[in-house]
Amino acid sequence: MQNAQLVGLSRQVALQRELDVVANNIANLNTNGFKADGVVFQEMLMPGVSANQFPAPDRRISYVHDRATWLDMSAGSFQTTGGPLDVAINGQGFLAVQTARGERYTRNGALSLNAAGEMVTPDGDRVLGDNGPIVLLPQDQNIAISEDGSISVREGSNATLDSRRGKLRIVTFAQPELLQKEGSSLFAAPAGVAPQAAPPIVRLVQGAIEKSNVRSVVEMTRMIEVTRTYTEISAMLANQSDQRRAAIQQLSDIPTS
Amino acid sequence: MRALHTAASGMAAQELNVQVISNNIANMRTTGYKRQRAEFQDLLYQQLRRVGTQTSDQGNILPAGIELGAGVKTTGTPRVMTQGALLQTGKDFDVAIRGDGFFRILLPDNRISYTRDGSFELDAQGRLVTANGNLVQPTITVPQNATTIAINAQGQVSATLPGSTTPTTLGQLEITRFVNKAGLQAIGDNLFLETPASGPPQDGLPQADGFGDVQQGQLEQANVEAVSEVSDLIAAQRAYEMNAKVISATDQMLQSTSNLLR
Numbered sequence: 296m297q298n299a300q301l302v303g304l305s306r307q308v309a310l311q312r313e314l315d316v317v318a319n320n321i322a323n324l325n326t327n328g329f330k331a332d333g334v335v336f337q338e339m340l341m342p343g344v345s346a347n348q349f350p351a352p353d354r355r356i357s358y359v360h361d362r363a364t365w366l367d368m369s370a371g372s373f374q375t376t377g378g379p380l381d382v383a384i385n386g387q388g389f390l391a392v393q394t395a396r397g398e399r400y401t402r403n404g405a406l407s408l409n410a411a412g413e414m415v416t417p418d419g420d421r422v423l424g425d426n427g428p429i430v431l432l433p434q435d436q437n438i439a440i441s442e443d444g445s446i447s448v449r450e451g452s453n454a455t456l457d458s459r460r461g462k463l464r465i466v467t468f469a470q471p472e473l474l475q476k477e478g479s480s481l482f483a484a485p486a487g488v489a490p491q492a493a494p495p496i497v498r499l500v501q502g503a504i505e506k507s508n509v510r511s512v513v514e515m516t517r518m519i520e521v522t523r524t525y526t527e528i529s530a531m532l533a534n535q536s537d538q539r540r541a542a543i544q545q546l547s548d549i550p551t552s
Numbered sequence: 553m554r555a556l557h558t559a560a561s562g563m564a565a566q567e568l569n570v571q572v573i574s575n576n577i578a579n580m581r582t583t584g585y586k587r588q589r590a591e592f593q594d595l596l597y598q599q600l601r602r603v604g605t606q607t608s609d610q611g612n613i614l615p616a617g618i619e620l621g622a623g624v625k626t627t628g629t630p631r632v633m634t635q636g637a638l639l640q641t642g643k644d645f646d647v648a649i650r651g652d653g654f655f656r657i658l659l660p661d662n663r664i665s666y667t668r669d670g671s672f673e674l675d676a677q678g679r680l681v682t683a684n685g686n687l688v689q690p691t692i693t694v695p696q697n698a699t700t701i702a703i704n705a706q707g708q709v710s711a712t713l714p715g716s717t718t719p720t721t722l723g724q725l726e727i728t729r730f731v732n733k734a735g736l737q738a739i740g741d742n743l744f745l746e747t748p749a750s751g752p753p754q755d756g757l758p759q760a761d762g763f764g765d766v767q768q769g770q771l772e773q774a775n776v777e778a779v780s781e782v783s784d785l786i787a788a789q790r791a792y793e794m795n796a797k798v799i800s801a802t803d804q805m806l807q808s809t810s811n812l813l814r
Contacts, residue, residue: 307809311553312600312620314805318555318798319594319621322562324791325569326592326624335616363601363616376589376780378632405591407630408732410751417591417627433731433754434762436652451762475603476619478596479627485604487613511794522801529808536812 298356303532305358309336310525312361317518320509328403328480329507330366331514337362368471371402371508373500379438380406380414383505386497388465391423391490392416392481398423400466400490403480405504414446414463418479424461431460442498465497466490554620555802561623562795565592569788572629576776577785584669584742585774586631587781595622633733636668636775638767644701645672645680648772651764653727656689656755657682657743664689666728666753668772669742680709680723684741692723703768707758727763728753 313334323329339360373383382404384390389400399420406422409415414422414429421428424446431438435448435458444463449456468474468490474482484490572590579585603617638648647670649655654666665686672688675681680692694701698711700719707725712718730736735749746753759765 311555311805312618314553314555314798314802315558315620318558318562318795318802319623321791321794321798322558322565322624323592323594323621324562324794325566325787326594329594332619332621361600361618363614364618364620365616376632377634379634403593405589405630407734410732410735410749412731412751417593417630431731433729433751436762449762452760470615472616473603475599475617476594476597476621478621479593485602487604511790515794515797518798518801522804525805526808529812533812 299535300532302356302358303528303535305339305360306528307525309334309359309361310521310528314518314521314525316364317514317521320514321511321518323507324509324511326403326480326507327405327504328371328401329509330368330371330402330476331507331509332364332476333367334361335363335365336360366472366474366476367508369508371506373503374506375503377502378405378504379440379501380408381502381504382406382440382463383500383503384465384497385500386467386493387471388467388493388497389471389482389490391464391466393421393423393428394481395420397483398490399477399481399483400474401480401482402505404499416480423464425464426461429461429463435460440499440501442500443495444499463499465493465499467493467497553802553806554622555798558621558623559795559798559802561595561625562798563792565590565624565626566788566792566795568626568629570785570792573781573785573788577778577781580774580776580778580781582669582742582774583671583771584636584667585776586633586636586668587774587776588629588631590629591627592624593627595625597621630734631736631738632775634775636772638770639773640769641771642769643671644703644768645674646670646769646771647672647703647725648767648770649727649758649764650767652729652733652762653756653758653764654729654733654744656726656728656753658687658689659743660686663745664753665739665743665745666736667742667744670766671771682741688725690723690726692725694722698722703766705759705765705767707766725758725766726755727758727766728755729763730754 316332320331338357341356392399412431434451437449439447446460447457450458473488477483569590576587597619600618605614657665672680678694680688701711703709709722710719731751736744737747756763
């Protein structure tokens with residue numbers, strides 16, 4: 296009889312984790328370049344009793360176990376901002392970012408410049424081009440980022456010739472779901488997952504930002520489902536508890552004849 | 553339950569978002585105002601099962617781990633330094649910069665500040681000042697009897713003095729630019745200060761070497777776009793509501809747990 300309670304408890308713990316994931320998705324509804332998480336559960340079978348000579352064989356009990364959170368790598372909607380340093384990635388690609396902890400990858404294309412004229416993320420980490428960070432000069436105007444990531448500018452009063460300032464490094468992964476979220480809209484590549492240069496089908500869009508890919512309706516539905524299931528299991532556990540109390544009371548009723 | 557705090561971080565972020573949007577809308581008609589944008593990032597993750605962990609001696613690895621995020625944080629509210637529309641006013645001392653650059657303004661405490669608001673006036677001594685009475689640098693003095701004041705695209709201020717038919721040059725407006733103009737610090741009154749993030753100021757003449765040119769009789773409007781602000785406001789409001797819903801859902805779950813105890 297304890298088993299029913301433990302099975303219910305295992306489900307409730309898993310539901311709490313799922314709500315944590317849903318809450319994080321909803322909290323990041325307006326985070327640029329955010330990728331939603333999903334949760335996968337699996338059944339965990341407990342071994343049956345070793346003595347198997349009962350008339351009806353003991354059945355195995357299955358618990359719920361949260362196996363994984365998976366990354367929903369679908370594209371978010373693009374918001375046009377018109378900012379010259381805003382880029383959105385059309386396709387499965389990432390911008391490479393140089394951080395203190397090593398190379399990281401992001402889809403948050405709200406870039407800016409630092410005091411040295413280098414292109415940086417909102418956290419101030421340098422965005423990498425094919426030959427290291429990309430540096431713009433103070434007199435550069437009309438920054439144009441082409442679909443393949445090449446950055447060209449008009450330098451000073453030169454109104455006819457473009458100067459090239461480098462090319463943004465766009466990388467892609469054979470299995471992007473293996474990437475690890477690090478916070479700050481950054482993804483880390485675990486050992487054995489190597490970035491490759493993105494194929495030409497991955498294109499940059501200047502003047503747009505990729506919003507979060509969290510679908511609010513889906514998250515709300517998941518949340519309702521989680522709360523309802525949780526409540527149902529609570530009711531089930533309460534029934535179990537009542538049943539056991541009744542059993543204890545009735546069994547301990549010593550007949551006084 | 554972690555979801556409570558995660559949702560609270562989401563509500564706090566959206567509250568800040570609404571605050572930034574409302575400031576943009578409030579300054580929709582402010583000359584030289586540059587709109588701000590709240591930027592968010594996800595907070596750190598707790599790895600309950602790390603992705604890529606080896607699960608067997610045969611080298612099988614976990615294709616996906618369990619990562620629980622802790623919510624959202626605001627990274628910054630950078631300014632979007634795009635050009636605002638120019639509004640024709642016809643006033644002699646209204647000047648707008650078309651392109652890169654800021655006017656230099658001397659504050660009463662002798663600090664130099666920078667502005668895109670070119671609605672200048674003359675003070676009692678005939679010097680060019682901002683609407684708040686701060687001196688425009690370098691100082692340009694307009695004689696009392698000067699007529700037909702002209703400011704050309706290169707920033708030269710000239711006027712016709714009595715007894716003369718040719719215009720006399722009174723001074724030269726200079727402008728300043730920064731590598732990262734979004735890194736300037738706003739101090740109100742349409743003024744900005746230099747910061748370590750903006751890079752050092754580079755002074756120059758309008759229309760020279762990539763600087764913008766100066767337009768007399770025009771003012772630069774705020775670069776706030778009503779449509780995008782309102783749609784951002786709706787998005788922020790809905791996101792706030794949904795985070796509130798998560799909190800009530802968590803509350804309901806906790807309640808049903810505590811009801812177990814009878």
